[in-house]
Amino acid sequence: MARPASLKPYKSLSRQAAGKAFWCVDVPPDLSGTGKRQRLFFGPEKEAKAKCEELKARRDNLGTNLAGVTAPQLLEAEECRRLLEEHPGISLRDAVHRFLEMHQSRVASIPFGELFQKFIDTKAKKSPPYLIHLRWAQQQLASLNDILASDLTVRKLEEALQPFRPSVRNSFQRYLRAALNWGTKRDYLPSNPVLKLDFEEVVSGETEIFELEIVAAILKDCLNNDLALLPYRVLVFSAGSDRTASSSGLSGKIFTGRIRLLNCEPRSRKRSDDDSSMSLIARWRG
Numbered sequence: 001m002a003r004p005a006s007l008k009p010y011k012s013l014s015r016q017a018a019g020k021a022f023w024c025v026d027v028p029p030d031l032s033g034t035g036k037r038q039r040l041f042f043g044p045e046k047e048a049k050a051k052c053e054e055l056k057a058r059r060d061n062l063g064t065n066l067a068g069v070t071a072p073q074l075l076e077a078e079e080c081r082r083l084l085e086e087h088p089g090i091s092l093r094d095a096v097h098r099f100l101e102m103h104q105s106r107v108a109s110i111p112f113g114e115l116f117q118k119f120i121d122t123k124a125k126k127s128p129p130y131l132i133h134l135r136w137a138q139q140q141l142a143s144l145n146d147i148l149a150s151d152l153t154v155r156k157l158e159e160a161l162q163p164f165r166p167s168v169r170n171s172f173q174r175y176l177r178a179a180l181n182w183g184t185k186r187d188y189l190p191s192n193p194v195l196k197l198d199f200e201e202v203v204s205g206e207t208e209i210f211e212l213e214i215v216a217a218i219l220k221d222c223l224n225n226d227l228a229l230l231p232y233r234v235l236v237f238s239a240g241s242d243r244t245a246s247s248s249g250l251s252g253k254i255f256t257g258r259i260r261l262l263n264c265e266p267r268s269r270k271r272s273d274d275d276s277s278m279s280l281i282a283r284w285r286g
Helices: 013-017 045-068 073-087 093-109 112-122 128-140 152-163 164-184 211-225 227-241 244-248 273-286
Strands: 023-027 036-042 208-211 251-256
Touching: 013 073, 023 045, 036 045, 073 093, 112 128, 112 164, 152 164, 211 227
Parallel strands: none
Antiparallel strands: 023 036, 208 251
8 A cells, every 4th residue: 555645754665775865755635736646755864854844834834825715715716626627637726827827918918900000110211112011911901900919819810811812911921920020029929820821822824815995995994983093004004015916926915914013203203193194194095
Protein backbone atom coordinates (compact mmCIF):
# COMPACT_ATOMS: atom_id res chain seq x y z
CA MET A 1 0.00 0.00 0.00
CA ALA A 2 1.11 3.55 -0.65
CA ARG A 3 2.47 5.44 2.32
CA PRO A 4 -0.20 7.88 3.62
CA ALA A 5 0.55 11.50 2.92
CA SER A 6 2.23 13.28 5.82
CA LEU A 7 4.10 16.49 6.34
CA LYS A 8 7.16 14.80 7.77
CA PRO A 9 10.20 13.79 5.72
CA TYR A 10 11.21 10.15 5.55
CA LYS A 11 13.95 8.08 3.93
CA SER A 12 13.62 6.00 0.79
CA LEU A 13 16.05 3.12 1.30
CA SER A 14 15.94 2.05 -2.34
CA ARG A 15 16.93 5.51 -3.51
CA GLN A 16 19.61 5.71 -0.85
CA ALA A 17 21.07 2.42 -2.10
CA ALA A 18 20.99 3.76 -5.66
CA GLY A 19 22.88 6.89 -4.62
CA LYS A 20 19.95 9.21 -5.35
CA ALA A 21 18.32 11.94 -3.26
CA PHE A 22 16.49 9.82 -0.66
CA TRP A 23 14.66 12.22 1.68
CA CYS A 24 10.99 12.10 0.64
CA VAL A 25 8.04 14.38 1.30
CA ASP A 26 4.48 13.39 0.34
CA VAL A 27 2.30 16.34 -0.72
CA PRO A 28 -1.50 15.86 -0.41
CA PRO A 29 -3.68 16.89 -3.36
CA ASP A 30 -5.11 19.96 -1.61
CA LEU A 31 -1.59 21.39 -1.16
CA SER A 32 -0.18 20.28 -4.51
CA GLY A 33 0.27 22.71 -7.37
CA THR A 34 -1.13 20.10 -9.78
CA GLY A 35 -4.20 19.19 -7.71
CA LYS A 36 -2.85 15.65 -7.45
CA ARG A 37 -0.76 13.87 -4.85
CA GLN A 38 2.98 14.43 -5.31
CA ARG A 39 6.16 12.92 -3.89
CA LEU A 40 9.18 15.22 -3.69
CA PHE A 41 12.78 14.14 -3.17
CA PHE A 42 15.60 16.04 -1.44
CA GLY A 43 19.24 15.42 -0.74
CA PRO A 44 19.87 16.97 2.69
CA GLU A 45 17.29 16.32 5.42
CA LYS A 46 17.30 20.05 6.18
CA GLU A 47 15.80 20.86 2.77
CA ALA A 48 13.09 18.24 3.21
CA LYS A 49 12.14 19.64 6.63
CA ALA A 50 12.03 23.19 5.21
CA LYS A 51 9.61 22.00 2.52
CA CYS A 52 7.41 20.40 5.16
CA GLU A 53 7.26 23.65 7.12
CA GLU A 54 6.29 25.50 3.94
CA LEU A 55 3.48 23.01 3.29
CA LYS A 56 2.24 23.31 6.87
CA ALA A 57 2.04 27.09 6.53
CA ARG A 58 0.15 26.68 3.28
CA ARG A 59 -2.29 24.29 4.97
CA ASP A 60 -2.89 26.72 7.83
CA ASN A 61 -3.44 29.61 5.38
CA LEU A 62 -5.81 27.46 3.36
CA GLY A 63 -7.93 26.77 6.43
CA THR A 64 -8.02 30.46 7.30
CA ASN A 65 -8.95 31.48 3.74
CA LEU A 66 -11.68 28.86 3.47
CA ALA A 67 -13.23 30.18 6.67
CA GLY A 68 -13.82 33.48 4.86
CA VAL A 69 -15.43 31.95 1.75
CA THR A 70 -19.19 32.51 1.53
CA ALA A 71 -21.71 29.88 0.56
CA PRO A 72 -22.47 31.52 -2.85
CA GLN A 73 -18.74 31.58 -3.65
CA LEU A 74 -18.43 27.90 -2.80
CA LEU A 75 -21.42 27.09 -5.02
CA GLU A 76 -19.92 29.10 -7.89
CA ALA A 77 -16.58 27.34 -7.51
CA GLU A 78 -18.33 23.96 -7.55
CA GLU A 79 -20.26 24.94 -10.70
CA CYS A 80 -17.00 25.90 -12.41
CA ARG A 81 -15.46 22.59 -11.36
CA ARG A 82 -18.38 20.70 -12.93
CA LEU A 83 -18.02 22.67 -16.17
CA LEU A 84 -14.38 21.59 -16.38
CA GLU A 85 -15.17 17.90 -15.89
CA GLU A 86 -15.58 17.59 -19.69
CA HIS A 87 -12.06 18.98 -20.12
CA PRO A 88 -9.87 16.86 -17.81
CA GLY A 89 -6.65 18.48 -19.01
CA ILE A 90 -7.68 21.95 -17.77
CA SER A 91 -7.69 22.92 -14.11
CA LEU A 92 -9.85 25.65 -12.66
CA ARG A 93 -6.76 27.73 -11.97
CA ASP A 94 -5.53 27.34 -15.57
CA ALA A 95 -8.95 28.40 -16.88
CA VAL A 96 -8.98 31.50 -14.68
CA HIS A 97 -5.42 32.46 -15.65
CA ARG A 98 -6.23 32.08 -19.34
CA PHE A 99 -9.36 34.19 -19.02
CA LEU A 100 -7.45 36.93 -17.18
CA GLU A 101 -4.84 36.98 -19.97
CA MET A 102 -7.60 37.42 -22.56
CA HIS A 103 -9.27 40.09 -20.44
CA GLN A 104 -6.06 42.06 -20.07
CA SER A 105 -5.49 41.80 -23.82
CA ARG A 106 -8.99 43.18 -24.54
CA VAL A 107 -8.52 46.02 -22.04
CA ALA A 108 -5.26 47.04 -23.79
CA SER A 109 -6.78 46.73 -27.26
CA ILE A 110 -8.54 49.32 -29.45
CA PRO A 111 -11.11 49.01 -32.27
CA PHE A 112 -9.67 47.88 -35.58
CA GLY A 113 -10.80 51.08 -37.32
CA GLU A 114 -8.80 53.17 -34.88
CA LEU A 115 -5.78 50.90 -35.20
CA PHE A 116 -5.88 51.04 -39.01
CA GLN A 117 -6.05 54.84 -38.91
CA LYS A 118 -3.06 55.00 -36.56
CA PHE A 119 -1.17 52.72 -38.95
CA ILE A 120 -2.02 54.97 -41.92
CA ASP A 121 -0.90 58.03 -39.95
CA THR A 122 2.53 56.46 -39.46
CA LYS A 123 2.85 56.08 -43.25
CA ALA A 124 2.35 59.78 -44.00
CA LYS A 125 5.73 59.99 -45.77
CA LYS A 126 4.99 57.11 -48.12
CA SER A 127 4.14 57.69 -51.78
CA PRO A 128 0.69 59.16 -52.61
CA PRO A 129 -0.42 56.07 -54.59
CA TYR A 130 0.37 53.81 -51.63
CA LEU A 131 -1.61 56.04 -49.27
CA ILE A 132 -4.53 56.13 -51.71
CA HIS A 133 -4.60 52.33 -51.80
CA LEU A 134 -4.45 52.14 -48.00
CA ARG A 135 -7.37 54.53 -47.60
CA TRP A 136 -9.36 52.67 -50.25
CA ALA A 137 -8.77 49.41 -48.35
CA GLN A 138 -9.82 51.17 -45.15
CA GLN A 139 -13.12 52.20 -46.75
CA GLN A 140 -13.81 48.77 -48.22
CA LEU A 141 -13.09 46.99 -44.92
CA ALA A 142 -15.19 49.34 -42.80
CA SER A 143 -17.25 46.38 -41.57
CA LEU A 144 -14.32 45.50 -39.27
CA ASN A 145 -13.97 48.96 -37.74
CA ASP A 146 -15.96 48.38 -34.54
CA ILE A 147 -14.35 45.02 -33.70
CA LEU A 148 -11.60 45.13 -31.09
CA ALA A 149 -8.27 44.31 -32.71
CA SER A 150 -7.69 41.58 -30.12
CA ASP A 151 -11.04 39.98 -31.08
CA LEU A 152 -10.22 39.65 -34.78
CA THR A 153 -10.18 36.04 -35.92
CA VAL A 154 -9.36 34.25 -39.15
CA ARG A 155 -13.06 33.60 -39.70
CA LYS A 156 -14.03 37.27 -39.29
CA LEU A 157 -11.29 38.36 -41.68
CA GLU A 158 -12.30 35.78 -44.28
CA GLU A 159 -15.91 36.98 -44.12
CA ALA A 160 -14.77 40.57 -44.69
CA LEU A 161 -12.50 39.63 -47.61
CA GLN A 162 -14.84 37.12 -49.26
CA PRO A 163 -16.78 39.58 -51.50
CA PHE A 164 -13.65 40.77 -53.33
CA ARG A 165 -12.04 39.17 -56.36
CA PRO A 166 -8.74 37.34 -55.73
CA SER A 167 -6.35 40.09 -56.81
CA VAL A 168 -8.11 42.71 -54.67
CA ARG A 169 -8.39 40.31 -51.75
CA ASN A 170 -4.65 39.62 -51.87
CA SER A 171 -3.90 43.36 -51.83
CA PHE A 172 -6.22 43.95 -48.87
CA GLN A 173 -4.71 40.96 -47.10
CA ARG A 174 -1.22 42.47 -47.41
CA TYR A 175 -2.44 45.79 -45.98
CA LEU A 176 -4.18 43.98 -43.11
CA ARG A 177 -1.07 41.96 -42.39
CA ALA A 178 1.08 45.11 -42.23
CA ALA A 179 -1.42 47.00 -40.06
CA LEU A 180 -1.91 44.15 -37.58
CA ASN A 181 1.84 43.47 -37.41
CA TRP A 182 2.20 47.11 -36.44
CA GLY A 183 -0.53 46.69 -33.82
CA THR A 184 0.99 43.49 -32.43
CA LYS A 185 4.31 45.26 -31.80
CA ARG A 186 2.39 47.84 -29.73
CA ASP A 187 0.42 45.26 -27.72
CA TYR A 188 -2.96 46.14 -29.22
CA LEU A 189 -3.44 42.43 -29.96
CA PRO A 190 -1.52 39.31 -28.88
CA SER A 191 -0.93 37.87 -32.36
CA ASN A 192 -1.67 38.57 -36.02
CA PRO A 193 -4.53 36.38 -37.35
CA VAL A 194 -3.77 37.40 -40.96
CA LEU A 195 -0.68 35.18 -40.86
CA LYS A 196 -3.03 32.17 -40.87
CA LEU A 197 -4.77 33.27 -44.08
CA ASP A 198 -3.79 31.89 -47.48
CA PHE A 199 -3.39 34.13 -50.49
CA GLU A 200 -5.72 33.47 -53.42
CA GLU A 201 -4.26 32.19 -56.67
CA VAL A 202 -4.79 34.81 -59.38
CA VAL A 203 -5.33 33.37 -62.84
CA SER A 204 -4.57 35.78 -65.67
CA GLY A 205 -7.40 36.00 -68.17
CA GLU A 206 -7.05 35.70 -71.92
CA THR A 207 -6.74 38.79 -74.11
CA GLU A 208 -10.16 40.21 -74.92
CA ILE A 209 -11.13 41.57 -78.33
CA PHE A 210 -13.64 44.41 -78.52
CA GLU A 211 -15.51 45.39 -81.66
CA LEU A 212 -15.25 49.06 -82.53
CA GLU A 213 -18.99 49.45 -82.01
CA ILE A 214 -18.67 48.19 -78.42
CA VAL A 215 -15.74 50.52 -77.74
CA ALA A 216 -17.75 53.45 -79.06
CA ALA A 217 -20.72 52.51 -76.88
CA ILE A 218 -18.54 52.25 -73.74
CA LEU A 219 -16.91 55.63 -74.36
CA LYS A 220 -20.24 57.24 -75.14
CA ASP A 221 -21.71 55.90 -71.89
CA CYS A 222 -18.77 57.34 -69.93
CA LEU A 223 -19.18 60.67 -71.72
CA ASN A 224 -22.83 60.87 -70.73
CA ASN A 225 -22.79 59.32 -67.27
CA ASP A 226 -19.27 59.25 -65.77
CA LEU A 227 -17.05 61.95 -67.20
CA ALA A 228 -14.24 61.32 -64.69
CA LEU A 229 -13.89 57.73 -65.91
CA LEU A 230 -13.68 58.65 -69.58
CA PRO A 231 -9.94 59.58 -69.71
CA TYR A 232 -9.04 56.24 -68.12
CA ARG A 233 -11.14 54.35 -70.67
CA VAL A 234 -9.60 56.28 -73.54
CA LEU A 235 -6.06 55.51 -72.33
CA VAL A 236 -6.81 51.82 -71.76
CA PHE A 237 -8.30 51.29 -75.21
CA SER A 238 -5.55 53.36 -76.82
CA ALA A 239 -2.84 51.34 -75.08
CA GLY A 240 -4.56 48.09 -75.97
CA SER A 241 -4.85 48.95 -79.65
CA ASP A 242 -1.30 50.26 -79.99
CA ARG A 243 0.58 48.26 -82.67
CA THR A 244 -1.33 45.06 -81.82
CA ALA A 245 -3.95 45.18 -84.54
CA SER A 246 -1.54 46.32 -87.24
CA SER A 247 1.04 43.65 -86.42
CA SER A 248 -1.55 40.86 -86.40
CA GLY A 249 -3.07 41.86 -89.72
CA LEU A 250 -6.51 42.33 -88.17
CA SER A 251 -8.51 45.50 -88.62
CA GLY A 252 -11.61 46.80 -86.94
CA LYS A 253 -10.64 45.24 -83.61
CA ILE A 254 -9.41 46.71 -80.32
CA PHE A 255 -7.06 44.54 -78.23
CA THR A 256 -6.77 45.01 -74.46
CA GLY A 257 -4.62 43.08 -72.07
CA ARG A 258 -3.15 43.70 -68.63
CA ILE A 259 -2.65 47.48 -68.65
CA ARG A 260 -0.63 49.33 -66.03
CA LEU A 261 -2.31 52.44 -64.64
CA LEU A 262 -0.90 55.63 -66.13
CA ASN A 263 -0.60 58.84 -64.13
CA CYS A 264 -1.82 61.71 -66.31
CA GLU A 265 -1.03 65.10 -64.83
CA PRO A 266 -2.02 68.41 -66.42
CA ARG A 267 0.82 70.26 -68.09
CA SER A 268 0.02 73.38 -66.09
CA ARG A 269 -0.68 73.30 -62.36
CA LYS A 270 -3.43 75.88 -62.90
CA ARG A 271 -5.44 73.48 -65.05
CA SER A 272 -8.07 71.51 -63.20
CA ASP A 273 -8.83 67.80 -63.53
CA ASP A 274 -11.90 68.73 -65.57
CA ASP A 275 -9.72 70.72 -68.00
CA SER A 276 -7.44 67.71 -68.42
CA SER A 277 -10.43 65.44 -68.97
CA MET A 278 -11.92 67.75 -71.56
CA SER A 279 -8.58 67.89 -73.38
CA LEU A 280 -8.53 64.11 -73.70
CA ILE A 281 -12.18 64.10 -74.76
CA ALA A 282 -11.45 66.66 -77.44
CA ARG A 283 -8.60 64.51 -78.81
CA TRP A 284 -10.85 61.43 -78.85
CA ARG A 285 -13.63 63.25 -80.69
CA GLY A 286 -11.12 64.65 -83.17
